[in-house]
Amino acid sequence: xxxxVYLAGPExxxxxxxxxxxEKAALARAAxxxxxxxxxxxxxxxxxxxxxxxxxxxxxxxxxxASYMIIANxxxxxxxxxxxxxxxxxxxxxxxGKHVYAYTNTSRSYxxxxxxxxxxxxxxxxxDGRMAGPDGLSIEDFDMADNLMLDGxxxxxxxxxxxxxxxxxxxxxxxxxxxxxxxxxxxxxxx
Numbered sequence: 658x659x660x661x662v663y664l665a666g667p668e669x670x671x672x673x674x675x676x677x678x679x680e681k682a683a684l685a686r687a688a689x690x691x692x693x694x695x696x697x698x699x700x701x702x703x704x705x706x707x708x709x710x711x712x713x714x715x716x717x718x719x720x721x722x723a724s725y726m727i728i729a730n731x732x733x734x735x736x737x738x739x740x741x742x743x744x745x746x747x748x749x750x751x752x753x754g755k756h757v758y759a760y761t762n763t764s765r766s767y768x769x770x771x772x773x774x775x776x777x778x779x780x781x782x783x784x785d786g787r788m789a790g791p792d793g794l795s796i797e798d799f800d801m802a803d804n805l806m807l808d809g810x811x812x813x814x815x816x817x818x819x820x821x822x823x824x825x826x827x828x829x830x831x832x833x834x835x836x837x838x839x840x841x842x843x844x845x846x847x848x
Contacts, residue, residue, distance in 0.1 A: 659691040660846055663721050665747065666730025667740035669696045671829055681835060685728075688839040689847045693720040721749055726756035726846065728838045731803055731818070732828050733763060737770040739803050747807060757816040758842050760834035761802050762823035768798040817841050 662685055668677045678694050685692035695717050703709040721727070727750040731739035738744075739761070750757055763770075772780055776790040787795040801808040802820055811818050819834040819841075 659689065660726065661693055661724045662690040662842070663724035663727045663746070663750065664692055664694045665727055665743045667732070667734040667743060668730065668829060670734075673830075677830060681832065684832065684836060684839060688843045690839070690843070693724050695720070717746070718749075721746060721755075722753070724750070724755065726750075726758065726842060728835065728842065729757070729759040730829075730835070731759045731761045731807060733761070733770060733803075734829075737774050738767070739807065744807065747810065751810040751814060754814075756842070756846065757811050757814050758818075758838045759807070759811050759816070760819040760821070760838050762821055762828045762831055762834060764820045764822040767801055767803045768796060771796050 664678070664681050664685065668674055668681070671677055674696060678696055682692040682694050682697070695713075698716050698720070700709065700712050700716055703712050727747060729739075729743050729747045731743065731747075734740040734743075747757060747759065765773075771790075772778060772788070776796070780788050780790050780796060783789045783793070783795065788798060789795050797805065799805050799808075802818055808818060817838060819837045821831075821834045821837075823831040823833075
């Protein structure tokens with residue numbers, strides 16, 4: 658029986674989502690996994706948008722429950738941090754005790770992105786010694802790819818978080834870091 662892997666990430670929002678997800682699924686199959694991909698299954702019809710959203714969630718949760726592990730794309734999406742849905746899925750899988758792997762197509766730390774992209778370099782030391790933006794909120798600085806809960810959840814489960822720097826135009830379509838995650842997971846779980 659093949660090991661099922663849930664493939665999470667913001668690719669579902671891309672104009673070429675089907676193409677990218679098929680490519681990721683094919684790579685996972687070639688590595689020896691059975692991929693479970695959001696957007697891969699038919700969602701039952703629903704009378705309202707809200708009910709359709711609930712139906713999508715139910716299908717995705719079922720796939721996560723059926724999976725042995727997750728590979729999550731944590732590349733910043735619509736802001737300085739990873740896609741919120743992907744973050745939920747990663748947390749869900751951590752909470753279920755599943756194996757977790759992730760990648761990001763930026764090597765800039767969460768701290769750098771907050772400081773440069775959010776506050777545009779406008780930050781200063783507070784009296785308590787922590788850096789803060791002009792709003793007074795401290796800036797998380799732990800040399801991690803994203804919020805410490807994401808990096809921490811992955812590493813406490815002996816997972817791997819691959820970081821690569823990819824040109825902006827290719828951030829959501831470059832699959833080299835994904836391939837690296839697959840190779841490591843295959844060595845560990847398919848031996």
